[in-house]
Amino acid sequence: EIVLTQSPGTLSLSPGERATLSCRASQRISSSYLAWYQQKPGQAPRLLIFGASNRATGTPDRFSGSGSGTDFTLTISRLEPEDFGTYYCQQYGSSPPYTFGQGTKLEIK
């Protein structure tokens, strides 16, 4: 089973700033099969990025994903108030089980 470790656990930033979230895998993720989700309290997660760098339908272009192998990054270029929440990475490159990181909470400074 591939373990995903996200850092930092909490990120405190102000609107307009740049956010960089990290996701590190315990083994190489084949074909960059990594996704990013945003979750707000009381809501289901929302798919933002798939295939490490492809924006899902409706994802604003201030969100970008990068990385390969074991190290992946989600970058939000200029934070908007609605971007605050918890972000999860998920790998689906190996045979199941598909696994999620423990999450990074992005909060307003």
Added chain:
Amino acid sequence: QVQLQESGPGLVKPSETLSLTCTVSGGSISHYYWSWIRQPPGKGLEWLGYVIYSGSTNYSPSLKSRVTISVDTSKNQFSLNMTSVTAADTAVYYCARVKSAWHHCFDYWGQGTLVTVSS
């Protein structure tokens, strides 16, 4: 617009079976994979398994002995059964659509339903 809605009991007794159904609207259940994912209160996400519209399944090894996922294409529904539940199975349970045969991430989600295991 595809929509998913979970339904089922919100309270299950220890050692009993948890049963949930996900109803898909706004699109056909055919030609996609469908998953169950859970989230204990205040914690992260755990993938439980998926069912293909044909009925084939794949489960998380840690839960494989207790979980069954099935599909009813005539009703556009799929279901989760989890046997011998304990308090550790208390969680919000989400149903979700797998994006594609290549990208097994989840592009549509239900709102989630809280299932509490307690006597």
